[in-house]
Each structure stands twice: as C-alpha cells, then as structure tokens.
Amino acid sequence: MADDTKSKTPLLDELEKGPWPSFVKEIKKTNNPTCEDLLGQLELSYEEKKGHWKHGGLVGVLGYGGGVIGRYSDVPEKFPKVAHFHTLRINQPSGWFYTSDALRTLCDIWERHGSGLTNMHGSTGDIVFLGTRTGELEPTFKDLTEAGFDLGGSGSCLRTPSCCVGEARCEWACYDTMKLCNDLTQAYQDEMHRPPFPYKFKIKCAGCPNDCVASIARADLSIIGTWKDEIRQDDAAVAECAAGGLDIQKDVCDRCPTRCMEWDGKKLAINNRECVRCMHCINVMPKALRLGKEKGATILIGSKAPIVQGALLSSVLVPFVPAAELYDTLKELVKRVWEFWDEYGKNRERVGELIQRVGMANFLDAIGLDPNPAMISAPRDNPYIFFQSKEEK
Amino acid sequence: MTAPAKRITDIGPPHYEKFLPPIIKRNYGQWKYHESLAPGVLCHVSETGEKLYSVRAASPRLLSIVTIRFFADLADKYCGGYLRFTSRHNVEFLLDDPSKIEPLKQELREAGYPVGGTNNAISNIVHTQGWVHCHSSATDASGLVKSTMDALCDHFTEQKLPAKLRIAVACCLNMCGAVHCSDIAILGIHRKPPKIQHNVLPKVCEVPTLIASCPTGAIRPKNVDGKQSVEVVEEQCMYCGNCYTVCPAMPLNDPENDGISIWVGGKVSNARTAPKFTKLAIPFLPNNPPRWPEVVDAVVNIVNVYAQHARKFERMGEWIERIGWPRFFQLTGIEFTRYHIDDFKNAGQTYARSAHIRF
Numbered sequence: 001m002a003d004d005t006k007s008k009t010p011l012l013d014e015l016e017k018g019p020w021p022s023f024v025k026e027i028k029k030t031n032n033p034t035c036e037d038l039l040g041q042l043e044l045s046y047e048e049k050k051g052h053w054k055h056g057g058l059v060g061v062l063g064y065g066g067g068v069i070g071r072y073s074d075v076p077e078k079f080p081k082v083a084h085f086h087t088l089r090i091n092q093p094s095g096w097f098y099t100s101d102a103l104r105t106l107c108d109i110w111e112r113h114g115s116g117l118t119n120m121h122g123s124t125g126d127i128v129f130l131g132t133r134t135g136e137l138e139p140t141f142k143d144l145t146e147a148g149f150d151l152g153g154s155g156s157c158l159r160t161p162s163c164c165v166g167e168a169r170c171e172w173a174c175y176d177t178m179k180l181c182n183d184l185t186q187a188y189q190d191e192m193h194r195p196p197f198p199y200k201f202k203i204k205c206a207g208c209p210n211d212c213v214a215s216i217a218r219a220d221l222s223i224i225g226t227w228k229d230e231i232r233q234d235d236a237a238v239a240e241c242a243a244g245g246l247d248i249q250k251d252v253c254d255r256c257p258t259r260c261m262e263w264d265g266k267k268l269a270i271n272n273r274e275c276v277r278c279m280h281c282i283n284v285m286p287k288a289l290r291l292g293k294e295k296g297a298t299i300l301i302g303s304k305a306p307i308v309q310g311a312l313l314s315s316v317l318v319p320f321v322p323a324a325e326l327y328d329t330l331k332e333l334v335k336r337v338w339e340f341w342d343e344y345g346k347n348r349e350r351v352g353e354l355i356q357r358v359g360m361a362n363f364l365d366a367i368g369l370d371p372n373p374a375m376i377s378a379p380r381d382n383p384y385i386f387f388q389s390k391e392e393k
Numbered sequence: 394m395t396a397p398a399k400r401i402t403d404i405g406p407p408h409y410e411k412f413l414p415p416i417i418k419r420n421y422g423q424w425k426y427h428e429s430l431a432p433g434v435l436c437h438v439s440e441t442g443e444k445l446y447s448v449r450a451a452s453p454r455l456l457s458i459v460t461i462r463f464f465a466d467l468a469d470k471y472c473g474g475y476l477r478f479t480s481r482h483n484v485e486f487l488l489d490d491p492s493k494i495e496p497l498k499q500e501l502r503e504a505g506y507p508v509g510g511t512n513n514a515i516s517n518i519v520h521t522q523g524w525v526h527c528h529s530s531a532t533d534a535s536g537l538v539k540s541t542m543d544a545l546c547d548h549f550t551e552q553k554l555p556a557k558l559r560i561a562v563a564c565c566l567n568m569c570g571a572v573h574c575s576d577i578a579i580l581g582i583h584r585k586p587p588k589i590q591h592n593v594l595p596k597v598c599e600v601p602t603l604i605a606s607c608p609t610g611a612i613r614p615k616n617v618d619g620k621q622s623v624e625v626v627e628e629q630c631m632y633c634g635n636c637y638t639v640c641p642a643m644p645l646n647d648p649e650n651d652g653i654s655i656w657v658g659g660k661v662s663n664a665r666t667a668p669k670f671t672k673l674a675i676p677f678l679p680n681n682p683p684r685w686p687e688v689v690d691a692v693v694n695i696v697n698v699y700a701q702h703a704r705k706f707e708r709m710g711e712w713i714e715r716i717g718w719p720r721f722f723q724l725t726g727i728e729f730t731r732y733h734i735d736d737f738k739n740a741g742q743t744y745a746r747s748a749h750i751r752f
Contacts, residue, residue: 011683015536018543021506023455023525023535030457038525045524045533046682049648053528055641063402071526087526091406098412100465100474107458107465116458120478123521123569130455130526145401164480167422168413169437169445169487176422178409189403209663213480216668217574217661224663255706257665280664284706287426305568308608308635310738313574313668347602348639 009039011046030116034131037081038115041073059086059134061141065195067151068137084133085115088140089126089152091185091192094178095165096121105147113140124202125162125213126152150189156348157195158188163205164212171286172279173207174225174295175323181205183327197338198345208291209279215303215314220351221334222300222314223326229292230272231281237288238268252281296322299333302352312352315360319374336367414475416445416489432552433508434494446488448497450506451517451542451549454482455525455535463504471497481517481559483510509550513557515696516549518542520562521569523581529634530564531581531651532680537562540684541579544693555703555712558696559660566633576709577692578656578671581680583632585650586625587643591617598640606635631737653678653688657695657721658710669710672718674725676732691727698725717751 007013015024027035027042041052057070069087076083090106106127110116115131122128127149132140141151152160161184164170166177184203185192191201204215207225215222242248248268253261260274261281270281282289299321300314321329337351340363345354355363364371373379410418420439427437435447452460464484468476472488479485484506486497498508510516518541521527523534541560548554563570564581572578594600600621604612611629615622625636636643655678659671674695678687695709702724703712713721722729735743 014683015539018539019507019546020539020542020549021451021453022539023453024539025505026453026455026457026460029459031459042524042533046536049532049651049680049682050646051524051528051530053524053526055528055637055644062400071528085526093406093412094409096478096480097409098476098478100468100476102407102412103461103465103476107461110458118456118458118461119454119522120452120456120461120484121454121482123519123571125480142400145404148404148407150402150404150406162480165477167424168409168417169424169447171424171426171437173422173424182406182409186405189405193403211661211663211668214571214574214661216663217659218571251705255665276663278663278665280706283664287428290426305563305571305573307567307633307638308606310608311568311573311670313670346605348606 009043012039012043027117032116034081034085034115035117037079038085038117038131041075041079041082044075044078053085057086059137061137061151064151064193066154066157066193069154071131082131085131086134086137087131088114088129088137088144089122089124089154089160090129090144091150091152091160092121092125092127092162094163094182094185095168096125097168106149109140109143109147113143124152124159126160151193153192153195153200155195156197156199157193157201158191158197159200159202160192161185161203161205162213164207166205166207170207172210172225172282172291174227174291175205175207175297175326177205177207177223177225180223180326180330184330187331191338196342198341199348199350201338201341201351209277210283216300217303217313218305219303219314220301221330221337222303223297223330224300225295225297226277226320227292227295228320229294231270231275231292232290233268233270234288234290235267238285239266241285241288246284252284255280255284294322296320297326299330301337302350302355304350304352308348308350309353309356312350312356314352316372316375317369319372333367340366412475412477414473414487414489416443417475417487419443420445429512429552430494432514432550433498433511435511436491444489444491446491446494448486448488448494448501448508449479449483449510450486450501450508451510452478452482452484452506453535453539454517454520467497467500479510479517481510481519483517507546507550509552511552513552513554514549515542515545515554515558515560518560518562519570519572519575521564523564527564529567529637529645531583531646532564532653533682534562534564534570534581536682537579537653537685537688540686540689541692544689545696548696554696554700556706556708558699558709560692567638572656572659573670574659574661574668575671576657576659577695578659579688579692580654580656581651582654582677583634583645583647583651584677585632585645585647586611586627586630587634587636587645588647589623589625590642590644591620591622594622594640594642595620598642603636603640603643606639608633608635612636648680652680653685655688655691655695658713660708660710662708665706666708666711666714671710673733674721674727676730695725720751 163181204219656671
C-alpha cells in the first residue's frame with residue numbers, strides 16, 4: 001500500500017530548509033491546485049535534470065502583439081493543471097513603488113484568474129504573473145486595465161522601460177529618472193504593445209554613473225545621469241570623515257581613476273577638469289562631497305546579452321544633454337535610430353549589432369550626429385580607411 | 394440594451410506619484426546625503442532636514458500572493474502602507490519614524506526574510522526562470538539561487554566584504570538575467586549540438602530564418618527523406634541555442650551534458666574603473682539538484698579568496714586586474730584550461746600582448 005504520508009516532492013522539500021527565503025515555500029503557500037502540478041513537474045525536472053516546458057506558443061490579448069508569454073507543459077497527461085501555464089508581463093510603476101492597496105488589488109486579480117504566483121519583478125522590470133490558462137488571459141487583462149495597470153513588452157517590441165529610484169530617494173540623481181521613464185513609456189505605448197522592430201529594444205534610465213539599473217549592460221538605449229560643473233565640497237564634513245577613520249589619501253585620492261584629487265591632511269583639493277565623474281569619492285563620502293549643479297545625462301547605445309553575435313556594452317552617443325532637454329532630445333534621437341534600424345536591421349539583429357556591422361561612423365551619418373572624440377576610447381589603430389568621395393568639397 | 398463597456402487598452406503603467414509616501418513627495422529631488430545606519434537600513438536626509446528610513450529585506454523573487462499581502466500588511470503597520478522593490482528584487486519599506494525600524498526588522502526576520510543587502514554586502518541574486526517556467530533552460534535558477542544564498546546569507550546580513558559583490562544567475566546563454574557584467578555569474582550551459590527533429594521541422598520552422606540564426610554559420614540546408622530540413626556542422630556549434638529560439642525542432646536539452654559555468658569580475662558601475670564583462674572562471678560544473686554542491690562550493694571559494702585578498706573598495710574584477718589572472722587561478726585553485734582562451738570574434742584582444750609577466 002502506498003504511504004500517503006510520504007512527500008511527492010522530496011528533492012524540492014530540501015529547498016525549504018536554510019536561512020534564505022524559499023521559493024518552494026512560496027509555491028506551496030499559494031494553496032492553489034495549479035501549484036501542486038507545478039511542483040510535481042518541477043520535481044520531475046529536478047529528478048531528470050531537464051526542463052519540461054514546450055517551446056513558446058502564440059497567445060495574447062486582443063489587439064496586442066506582446067505582453068503574454070505562451071507556455072505549455074510537455075507532460076500534460078501527468079500534470080494537467082499546468083497544461084497551459086502562460087505568463088503575463090505587467091508594466092511596473094516607475095521605481096517599483098507601490099501602496100499596500102495597489103499590491104492587494106494585483107493579488108486579488110491574480111487570485112481570481114491565475115496561479116497566485118508572481119515574480120516581483122522580472123529581469124527587465126515587469127511585474128510577472130506566472131501561470132494561467134488561455135481562457136483567463138482576456139479576463140485578467142480586463143481586470144488589470146480597470147485597476148489602472150497595463151501589459152509590458154515581449155517579442156520584437158520596445159520592452160518595458162525601467163529606471164532607478166532617482167530623485168524620489170537618491171541625492172545622486174542627475175535627472176528625474178522616474179518621470180522620464182514614465183513619459184517615454186506613455187509616449188511609446190504602440191511600440192510596446194504591437195511589435196514593430198527587427199528585434200527587442202530596451203530603454204533604461206539610471207540617475208548617476210553608479211547605474212543601479214545596469215543600463216550600460218542591459219539596455220539598447222542607456223540614459224546615465226551625470227553633471228558638468230564642479231563637485232560640491234563641504235570641508236568640515238571632509239574633516240569629519242578623516243577624523244572618523246577614513247584614510248582620505250589611500251581610500252579616496254589613490255582610488256581616483258584620474259588622480260585628480262590631493263589631500264594635505266587638512267584640505268581636499270579636486271581638479272575638476274580631470275574628473276571623469278566615476279562617483280567613487282562621492283560614494284565614499286556622501287555627506288562631504290556632492291555632485292555638481294549643472295545636471296543632465298550621457299546617452300549611450302547598443303548594449304545586450306550574448307545572443308546573437310556576442311555581448312556588448314553600450315557606448316557613448318551623446319556625451320551630455322541637460323536634464324531639461326532630455327525628453328525632447330531622446331524623442332528625436334529614438335525616432336532617427338528606429339528609422340535606420342527598421343530599414344537596415346536584419347531579423348533578430350539588435351541595434352548594437354547593427355552598429356557593429358555597418359560601423360559607428362556610418363550609423364552617425366544615418367542618424368545625423370557629428371562624430372565626437374568622447375564617443376571612442378581611442379581612434380582607430382589600423383590604416384584601412386574608407387574615404388568618402390564627397391569629402392573634398 | 395446598454396452598450397458594452399469600452400475596452401481599455403494602451404493606458405501604460407499607473408503613474409508613480411500615486412504610490413509615493415508623503416515624505417518622498419515633500420522632498421522629491423531635495424535629498425542631500427544619506428547614511429548607512431546598519432546592514433539593510435539607510436537614512437536619507439533632505440535639504441529640509443526631514444529623514445527617510447529605508448529597511449531592505451531579501452525576497453526569493455518568486456513570490457506568492459500570500460507573501461505579497463504579508464508585505465502589504467507590514468507596510469500598513471509600520472509605514473503608512475508604502476513600500477517598493479529594488480532592481481535586485483529586494484523589498485524595501487519606507488519609514489519616517491525611526492522607532493519603528495527595529496520592530497519591523499524583527500518581524501521580517503521572524504517571518505524568514507533576512508534584512509540586509511546594502512553597501513559592502515552580497516545583495517540578492519538577479520536571476521531567471523529556469524525549470525520553473527522556461528523552455529530553453531539548461532538548469533534551474535531558483536534552486537541555484539536558494540542553495541547559493543543559503544551558503545552566503547551572512548554576507549547579505551553583514552557588510553564585511555572589501556566592496557559590494559553582485560551575483561547573477563542565468564539558466565542559458567540567452568541570459569535573461571544579464572549575468573555578463575556581475576562580480577560572479579552562474580550560467581547554465583548546453584554542451585551538445587541540437588538534436589534535429591526532421592519529421593516536425595518542415596512544419597514548424599522557416600529554413601532560411603533558421604540558417605540565418607546561427608552565429609557561426611553551422612547550419613546548412615539538407616533534404617531528408619524528400620523533405621526540406623537542415624544539418625548542423627557539429628564542429629562549428631557552440632551550443633548557444635539561437636537555432637532553438639527560432640525553431641522548436643532543434644532542442645538542445647541533454648541531462649547528461651547540460652551544466653553550469655562560473656564567470657567572474659564584471660561590473661556595471663562606473664566607480665573607479667569602467668564597466669566590464671565577466672570572464673570565464675570555471676567552464677563546467679555538473680547540474681546536481683536540489684543543492685548543486687559543486688557550484689555552491691565554487692562560488693563560496695571565490696568569495697572567500699576575494700574577501701581575504703582584495704583591498705578595501707576593490708570589486709572582484711578590479712582585484713583580479715591588480716593581481717593578474719595567473720594569480721587568480723593560483724589563489725582560487727581553479728584549473729586553467731584551453732576553454733579559458735577565447736576563440737570567438739575579436740578573440741585576440743584577450744591574448745596577453747605584452748611581456749608583463751608576474752612570477
């Protein structure tokens with residue numbers, strides 16, 4: 001006779017132990033019958049060391065080309081309750097701020113229509129509702145929009161833009177990241193919901209060069225806050241740091257990448273013309289040093305993970321845009337970039353890969369930007385130059 | 394008969410202002426400096442003199458609505474119902490009353506959500522879906538994160554490392570977790586070419602798109618039993634899974650050969666040195682659920698060696714650049730193999746092109 005007290009998921013049960021919060025406990029907590037089968041299928045994966053989800057599947061809500069990821073089990077006879085287990089991506093509010101009421105509204109919707117499991121949040125930033133059946137997609141969408149939420153991006157569209165906490169809670173924000181992120185998201189609703197591009201396009205707004213949203217690694221368009229004028233310095237607070245045990249010579253001056261600071265034991269002198277705005281000294285002494293007042297952002301382009309032609313970091317496109325001009329500048333720039341990419345990008349070619357293929361100089365010509373030495377780490381070191389015949393005029 | 398209600402679309406996300414606590418609305422853009430009061434507790438001070446206290450706690454990212462409601466209840470009890478999540482999946486409570494910090498921390502800890510992740514700590518691991526919800530994963534992500542953070546949890550609740558240390562997990566080369574710029578990256582990999590399903594391929598895939606998807610040009614058209622299909626030049630395949638992404642008839646899953654690689658030394662911040670990619674440390678470790686002991690041991694070893702040898706403020710990659718890669722392999726005891734030498738595009742840029750050699 002079968003022993004009913006024996007767990008059906010001994011491998012996963014092991015992951016309920018230990019000090020770090022357990023995702024297995026989370027799945028069990030939902031008390032949703034779907035999650036029983038999810039655990040069963042996951043246990044099977046743990047036994048066999050193999051995933052059991054089928055490839056894709058086109059599902060969605062009416063009039064949208066994205067925001068829902070179709071997911072079907074490849075062992076539906078064993079786990080019928082996860083035969084369909086689709087994901088909805090829901091556009092998060094800027095900065096991932098919520099009220100308890102807003103969270104409860106989302107929970108109630110998901111309790112009615114799905115598994116009760118979420119990701120807070122997905123890697124790109126969306127609220128992720130994990131697991132429902134095809135018939136529940138449209139009703140979930142209706143409840144979400146009535147509560148003021150909308151779907152995020154998936155497929156070859158503008159993916160859900162994201163931003164750091166910015167001016168809401170950080171003294172280092174060089175522009176209003178949450179407003180810019182929200183404004184751009186609202187401006188490009190069509191590009192988010194009806195995929196128009198050769199491949200995905202990501203926008204991330206970071207308030208300072210610390211880049212808490214990893215925009216330089218993860219966004220096709222990286223907007224990184226910076227400042228033009230001098231670091232503001234509070235000499236009394238610098239002395240306080242020194243008295244508190246900070247070795248200003250070793251921990252600040254010697255760690256400066258351009259060695260633009262000098263400390264004579266009493267006074268810190270900064271040669272701001274040499275400063276590259278790396279943030280180290282400000283990070284170490286947030287009370288004593290503040291970034292300047294002439295704030296804005298550097299716009300960089302092209303980063304991505306390895307697929308298809310290898311990983312890229314974003315590179316400088318516009319060295320400085322004043323904070324007040326950011327939105328209009330970006331709107332115009334994005335329009336030109338998308339036009340060129342639409343016309344010349346190959347299927348599944350990110351904009352960074354297109355720039356690699358055609359060359360940055362040709363890309364600049366196409367979008368009407370002048371070359372600028374801030375765009376490169378060094379001029380070319382090979383003599384294979386394509387001169388343009390029109391050059392002489 | 395009443396007309397059907399208009400279907401609402403393209404409204405975008407709710408405006409963030411609705412969710413900001415009053416103290417943030419009053420001091421928006423006026424923050425002057427911040428102090429770290431304890432691991433997981435930050436105090437931001439405004440030009441107006443007002444102080445905002447943030448209490449940060451770990452989350453498994455995969456959250457049930459039961460736990461989200463628990464967080465909502467905590468927010469009601471301690472901070473007027475206002476909370477946020479961070480870019481590394483932590484949850485943060487936003488308080489204006491410092492006397493409530495300790496009771497909140499205690500309640501979080503008792504419920505199993507450690508408080509920490511600030512400054513020179515290991516913050517939460519950014520990760521992907523894995524076997525919980527993905528079709529192309531070579532491993533599970535949540536199980537790897539849980540096992541790794543169980544071993545490193547003290548580094549979340551303390552701030553004793555030379556600098557911040559960021560770990561990411563991605564369960565295949567698609568890298569939804571963007572592990573390519575983390576201090577330590579745990580990356581699921583396949584190691585065998587796709588097994589072509591010739592009987593379904595013509596029905597579900599476009600052959601030209603499939604051929605174009607391969608970064609090394611390893612896929613060629615081939616007629617199989619009178620039907621249009623493809624073949625893979627196996628020596629040219631590096632198991633990236635691009636072909637599988639565009640064509641479900643090219644599965645790569647292989648329990649015997651799938652596994653984990655470990656990467657080190659990446660960063661996204663511009664502080665001190667420029668952002669950099671992670672580099673290969675360990676080309677292959679076995680998939681060994683539920684606890685992945687080989688992976689956890691390897692990560693803990695790298696963290697320990699780094700903690701022991703790096704100078705104050707040195708991120709993993711900055712430390713390795715100072716001491717050199719030979720010394721990194723020597724100190725960590727990790728074997729250097731032919732797989733560590735790049736042979737993809739621009740590989741020559743990573744060859745040692747000087748006579749600067751440490752002995």
